Amino acid sequence: MRSAREPRLTAKGAATRRRIVEGAAAEIRERGAAATTLDDICARTSTSKSQIFHYFPDGKEELLLAVAAREADRVLEDQQPHLGDLTKWEAWQEWRDVVVRRYEKQGVHCALGVLITELGRSTPAAQTLTAQLVERWQAALRTGVRHMQDAGLFKPELDADRTAAALLAAVQGGVTILMSTGRVTHLEAALDTSLALLRNDNPPP
Amino acid sequence: MRSAREPRLTAKGAATRRRIVEGAAAEIRERGAAATTLDDICARTSTSKSQIFHYFPDGKEELLLAVAAREADRVLEDQQPHLGDLTKWEAWQEWRDVVVRRYEKQGVHCALGVLITELGRSTPAAQTLTAQLVERWQAALRTGVRHMQDAGLFKPELDADRTAAALLAAVQGGVTILMSTGRVTHLEAALDTSLALLRNDNPPP
């Protein structure tokens, strides 16, 4: 992905760049993307604005995009290994628990949620990023649904893609409400209800 | 709700105030709350900043809050009469259709979604407003679930509040993904899946 025309980074440079992205992510989690200034990020990361523009020539937008990309990866990583191995009931339950715990712990401080909603609509690059995250996440769930169908644990008539979409929406809705109200109950209810559907539709043995 | 200490509004004044709120809502729908400036609103509504501060002495925050309150009411109104009369299967289906159509039409331009996510976390007043909307919406759904239980159409063991929470999360998640991607498929999948659960759990006649 990295263009060959960019200046090569030395070890120190790469470390600084990483520090900036980390610090920016933390700041955004705490205060929101719009409320986070470059000076805040400089203060937190012990850098100066010249570094920010050195590593992110297009300024704030480029930095925010880098943060968003990193957080998107992290969202999926944090659900592993369960998300990649949804082959039996226990795995689904564990996945559900991991998701709930992750967001319960993060509470209202969800950098990705902030970025999607504050920056998602504004730039095409951010929209693409969001769309890719949705697609990757949904694909993992879809694969899980298919595994269960192959194992005879989910009804074969089930539309795997649609089911994955519904699960993803359940998570997303629960998280959105969590971010607004600070309560994790909706996320739990949404996930449990969705999983209950799959259980009750369980084909007879 | 209106304090007695505020200056009394004349007919013209009330009209101007309304115009400002409408214009602000429209602008926010199109560009987001953070990107909307008071000058934008002035230009669109043919007013000057002095009027904004005349009608909203606390400035932008107060105006945004007024917009959010109005949009919150509107969200619920737009779901009527179906949301208030969820007493049979057809009503649920009609409600589902209304919700999908409403957001399909609005597309990514959801002022409330924007406000909840961009302003919800920042101020206590906004958080309260959001919490109230969630509670009112969920209460309506909960009442519907109870009606169905009383009529023997939903299982009596169902937790009405939890079910309502799951439905609300489904809508919210679908809308969030709609706002990010422009596609209504997740909203449909989430709602249909949730309703299917209730149908399949249908107690035997």
Place this chain on the structure above:
DNA sequence: GGTAAAATGGACCCGCAAGTCCAGAAGAGG
């Protein structure tokens, strides 16, 4: 019609935050 309150226009102020610049320090590589 007179007067007090409300409504309006628009110039103005001010601070903040994004972005620029350049000089100098720290590394890499021979």
Place this chain on the structure above:
DNA sequence: CCTCTTCTGGACTTGCGGGTCCATTTTACC
């Protein structure tokens, strides 16, 4: 060591946007 590149600090510029002020017009009401 010499030199070229990368990295860093921090002062500076600039524009934008929220908020203020006051003079003027319009409306309400007796």
